[in-house]
Amino acid sequence: MTTTDTTPRLRADARRNRDRIISAAQAVFTERGTEVPMEEVARSAGVGVGTLYRRFPDRDSLIRAVAQDAFDTVLEDTRATIAQKPDAWTALSQIMHRGLALRTVVRLTVLSSRARAIINSDPNTEAVNNQFLELVEDLVRRAQADGKLREDISTGDIAVLSGLALQGMQALPEELRTIAPARYIAVLLDGLRAENSRPLPGRPISADEVIIRTPEVEF
Amino acid sequence: MTTTDTTPRLRADARRNRDRIISAAQAVFTERGTEVPMEEVARSAGVGVGTLYRRFPDRDSLIRAVAQDAFDTVLEDTRATIAQKPDAWTALSQIMHRGLALRTVVRLTVLSSRARAIINSDPNTEAVNNQFLELVEDLVRRAQADGKLREDISTGDIAVLSGLALQGMQALPEELRTIAPARYIAVLLDGLRAENSRPLPGRPISADEVIIRTPEVEF
Amino acid sequence: MTTTDTTPRLRADARRNRDRIISAAQAVFTERGTEVPMEEVARSAGVGVGTLYRRFPDRDSLIRAVAQDAFDTVLEDTRATIAQKPDAWTALSQIMHRGLALRTVVRLTVLSSRARAIINSDPNTEAVNNQFLELVEDLVRRAQADGKLREDISTGDIAVLSGLALQGMQALPEELRTIAPARYIAVLLDGLRAENSRPLPGRPISADEVIIRTPEVEF
Amino acid sequence: MTTTDTTPRLRADARRNRDRIISAAQAVFTERGTEVPMEEVARSAGVGVGTLYRRFPDRDSLIRAVAQDAFDTVLEDTRATIAQKPDAWTALSQIMHRGLALRTVVRLTVLSSRARAIINSDPNTEAVNNQFLELVEDLVRRAQADGKLREDISTGDIAVLSGLALQGMQALPEELRTIAPARYIAVLLDGLRAENSRPLPGRPISADEVIIRTPEVEF
DNA sequence: AATGAATGAGCATTCATTCAT
DNA sequence: CATGAATGAATGCTCATTCAT
Numbered sequence: 001m002t003t004t005d006t007t008p009r010l011r012a013d014a015r016r017n018r019d020r021i022i023s024a025a026q027a028v029f030t031e032r033g034t035e036v037p038m039e040e041v042a043r044s045a046g047v048g049v050g051t052l053y054r055r056f057p058d059r060d061s062l063i064r065a066v067a068q069d070a071f072d073t074v075l076e077d078t079r080a081t082i083a084q085k086p087d088a089w090t091a092l093s094q095i096m097h098r099g100l101a102l103r104t105v106v107r108l109t110v111l112s113s114r115a116r117a118i119i120n121s122d123p124n125t126e127a128v129n130n131q132f133l134e135l136v137e138d139l140v141r142r143a144q145a146d147g148k149l150r151e152d153i154s155t156g157d158i159a160v161l162s163g164l165a166l167q168g169m170q171a172l173p174e175e176l177r178t179i180a181p182a183r184y185i186a187v188l189l190d191g192l193r194a195e196n197s198r199p200l201p202g203r204p205i206s207a208d209e210v211i212i213r214t215p216e217v218e219f
Numbered sequence: 220m221t222t223t224d225t226t227p228r229l230r231a232d233a234r235r236n237r238d239r240i241i242s243a244a245q246a247v248f249t250e251r252g253t254e255v256p257m258e259e260v261a262r263s264a265g266v267g268v269g270t271l272y273r274r275f276p277d278r279d280s281l282i283r284a285v286a287q288d289a290f291d292t293v294l295e296d297t298r299a300t301i302a303q304k305p306d307a308w309t310a311l312s313q314i315m316h317r318g319l320a321l322r323t324v325v326r327l328t329v330l331s332s333r334a335r336a337i338i339n340s341d342p343n344t345e346a347v348n349n350q351f352l353e354l355v356e357d358l359v360r361r362a363q364a365d366g367k368l369r370e371d372i373s374t375g376d377i378a379v380l381s382g383l384a385l386q387g388m389q390a391l392p393e394e395l396r397t398i399a400p401a402r403y404i405a406v407l408l409d410g411l412r413a414e415n416s417r418p419l420p421g422r423p424i425s426a427d428e429v430i431i432r433t434p435e436v437e438f
Numbered sequence: 439m440t441t442t443d444t445t446p447r448l449r450a451d452a453r454r455n456r457d458r459i460i461s462a463a464q465a466v467f468t469e470r471g472t473e474v475p476m477e478e479v480a481r482s483a484g485v486g487v488g489t490l491y492r493r494f495p496d497r498d499s500l501i502r503a504v505a506q507d508a509f510d511t512v513l514e515d516t517r518a519t520i521a522q523k524p525d526a527w528t529a530l531s532q533i534m535h536r537g538l539a540l541r542t543v544v545r546l547t548v549l550s551s552r553a554r555a556i557i558n559s560d561p562n563t564e565a566v567n568n569q570f571l572e573l574v575e576d577l578v579r580r581a582q583a584d585g586k587l588r589e590d591i592s593t594g595d596i597a598v599l600s601g602l603a604l605q606g607m608q609a610l611p612e613e614l615r616t617i618a619p620a621r622y623i624a625v626l627l628d629g630l631r632a633e634n635s636r637p638l639p640g641r642p643i644s645a646d647e648v649i650i651r652t653p654e655v656e657f
Numbered sequence: 658m659t660t661t662d663t664t665p666r667l668r669a670d671a672r673r674n675r676d677r678i679i680s681a682a683q684a685v686f687t688e689r690g691t692e693v694p695m696e697e698v699a700r701s702a703g704v705g706v707g708t709l710y711r712r713f714p715d716r717d718s719l720i721r722a723v724a725q726d727a728f729d730t731v732l733e734d735t736r737a738t739i740a741q742k743p744d745a746w747t748a749l750s751q752i753m754h755r756g757l758a759l760r761t762v763v764r765l766t767v768l769s770s771r772a773r774a775i776i777n778s779d780p781n782t783e784a785v786n787n788q789f790l791e792l793v794e795d796l797v798r799r800a801q802a803d804g805k806l807r808e809d810i811s812t813g814d815i816a817v818l819s820g821l822a823l824q825g826m827q828a829l830p831e832e833l834r835t836i837a838p839a840r841y842i843a844v845l846l847d848g849l850r851a852e853n854s855r856p857l858p859g860r861p862i863s864a865d866e867v868i869i870r871t872p873e874v875e876f
Numbered sequence: 877a878a879t880g881a882a883t884g885a886g887c888a889t890t891c892a893t894t895c896a897t
Numbered sequence: 898c899a900t901g902a903a904t905g906a907a908t909g910c911t912c913a914t915t916c917a918t
Contacts, residue, residue: 037891048900164383179421184380186419191410200405202398256908267883475912486879602821617859624857629848638843640836694887705904
């Protein structure tokens with residue numbers, strides 16, 4: 001787990017508790033949504049509710065911490081990927097194929113309007129997200145310059161599309177849930193290649209446009 | 220609205236109310252998930268809770284009715300599309316571009332595990348769904364025979380992919396929410412074309428495999 | 439059914455409906471208490487709720503009518519019994535052994551505080567009840583004068599005791615429910631005979647004292 | 658209160674609350690039946706509904722606990738009585754004259770079919786009840802051998818008869834409600850004596866026959 | 877006049893959050 | 898500090914009563 005330590009000093013055991021809670025919450029939120037009873041989260045972290053609430057005064061603050069953590073991981077991964085790959089298209093492909101943390105982010109931002117609202121109003125997470133999007137933006141530009149990525153597409157589109165392919169797999173039986181995302185990312189990538197492209201309807205969606213304000217949807 | 224009239228005879232006003240409730244529930248479920256307070260559903264249908272409950276004795280039975288209705292509409296639309304288009308690829312494209320009812324089905328089946336469980340145990344809805352999948356299956360085969368659709372793909376894949384592109388748009392600002400689905404369906408279609416396709420990882424997923432049994436996820 | 443016709447004129451079919459409702463309500467109240475859903479009562483009378491409510495504007499008024507009817511029957515039976523039996527003790531025995539209408543009265547008065555409150559405030563029923571108690575009072579006096587009935591007992595005691603033996607049989611299996619009341623009435627009668635008697639604790643309870651004011655108990 | 662401690666360890670305050678709830682529920686159930694609003698029970702125990710539900714997850718489990726407790730007390734009382742009284746008839750008399758806990762049992766078993774169903778399916782309570790009935794059975798046999806108790810009677814009859822005399826007193830004004838049960842128990846006992854008894858109709862009812870299966874009656 | 881639909885108040889139950897141990 | 902108990906507000910569902918057909 002990667003945690004941007006905001007709380008300066010924390011005794012070792014308290015720290016450990018905090019981490020266990022975030023891990024557990026991430027798993028539980030990903031599996032069953034952000035509306036699970038707090039007691040469930042506590043139980044699955046192996047602590048009492050009291051402890052949970054001492055660390056995170058309400059559900060929102062827990063969601064915020066989980067999001068924070070996931071965004072951090074995504075950013076780190078992305079940096080690591082870029083550090084090794086000079087080819088923009090390959091880098092993009094790899095990033096889109098990435099796993100759990102990205103999936104958490106997707107769930108949190110795409111599926112739960114509550115999480116979205118929280119994330120949108122958290123400067124810390126937003127900052128990390130912006131850094132991530134900048135990196136992707138650069139890759140997009142470079143991949144297009146290389147003639148690999150279609151022109152009528154922008155960073156926001158990529159963000160949304162990666163999101164789609166990483167979610168919604170719960171409808172599949174266990175066996176397929178593992179292989180399906182890779183398949184659909186691959187289909188998408190084929191659809192994103194310059195060579196294949198028919199002109200798209202609408203207009204490119206930029207990175208700035210995917211940070212959202214719709215607070216009503218709640219699955 | 221398309222309602223398969225199961226209840227033999229219903230007084231005109233009762234019928235009207237029933238329809239209003241299903242419409243309202245469809246909208247509300249699509250907007251805010253299947254867990255909205257029943258009172259909300261009632262209010263948005265302009266009836267009292269009592270009426271809602273008289274017609275649908277519990278939430279499950281309402282979800283079932285909404286699903287039924289949505290599946291019916293999807294099937295009808297699909298038939299109409301096929302009736303006019305002899306070209307399989309075009310037919311598939313059009314079906315994938317279709318709107319609200321399909322979106323409801325997707326929401327209901329992909330996002331809410333509760334809805335999934337209900338639908339899976341409703342023979343009526345399942346029957347309609349099967350008819351729909353058969354139609355698509357035929358289109359897929361034909362489009363592949365025509366050399367339009369890539370070979371390493373099957374009906375289940377198409378079903379999942381259409382689902383993905385039709386959901387998750389709530390993360391976008393109002394303006395884009397309208398145009399985005401069409402864009403992403405287009406990208407997907409480009410990715411699905413036979414020409415230039417790279418081999419996909421995994422294996423084709425058949426129609427039978429997307430009727431699902433995982434009841435834990437609940438957003 | 440014996441109904442003291444208060445409502446002067448009533449069309450034949452309306453009259454028939456009224457009677458069917460009272461019969462049904464008597465049965466249902468006796469079986470399942472005075473709190474059964476009105477819809478149940480209506481269904482078991484074979485009419486719609488609307489009709490039920492047209493006849494009896496609320497639950498209380500239905501209970502009142504049922505009580506009325508039962509009291510009437512009890513009074514009639516008692517008169518008939520007395521008319522044939524000059525021996526007071528035998529008359530008392532027979533009255534105590536009587537069946538359904540008496541049982542309804544007992545249920546209504548002993549088990550449901552609501553019914554009790556209603557009956558107590560209904561001059562009509564009260565009048566009938568008073569006539570009944572006067573008859574019993576006379577029998578008690580005569581049976582004591584004959585040396586058959588113990589002296590330290592009064593009409594109120596008899597009323598309460600008959601009530602007890604006629605109720606609470608629902609705890610027994612079907613077969614016994616039929617024979618049990620007769621057995622226990624017999625035991626009671628043996629206990630009431632002058633010859634057997636040890637002095638009782640407390641004091642004789644008169645007829646006036648069993649018309650009651652406690653409105654809290656509600657089974 | 659006698660509580661069979663099933664839950665291993667319970668914080669002092671929780672334990673205290675548990676006991677208060679059972680006491681309150683016993684009183685309230687006895688006064689107003691097993692259908693009182695849970696909120697009433699909670700209020701009368703001086704706790705919030707939440708606490709009530711934490712301890713007893715639903716109404717049935719509360720009824721079960723109250724029954725358990727009452728049966729325990731009855732059994733204890735009975736043992737104590739027997740321990741001091743070698744004379745079977747006197748022991749029986751005393752047991753029949755006993756008060757509140759017995760009355761609760763009676764209410765619960767005789768008046769509420771719901772309670773009956775619960776008790777019948779609770780092995781724990783059933784066990785205690787069986788022990789109780791064995792003790793009474795023995796007393797009945799001895800009292801008959803002593804020539805004190807009439808021969809044409811069995812344990813089940815005694816159980817039913819004690820039940821009758823201990824209930825239904827709510828029809829009486831406050832003052833009499835205190836003395837009445839003793840009076841009627843006395844009458845019954847006179848009726849149960851061997852001397853002067855007339856043969857009873859029907860047949861003796863054994864202890865096994867009063868554990869019942871009729872779940873429809875609900876007062 | 878009879879019917880059954882509509883309404884909404886009432887009670888059961890769950891769960892976020894606070895607080896005593 | 899950690900724990901789990903207590904609280905009460907929110908929501909599901911039922912049913913008495915009213916009213917349109």
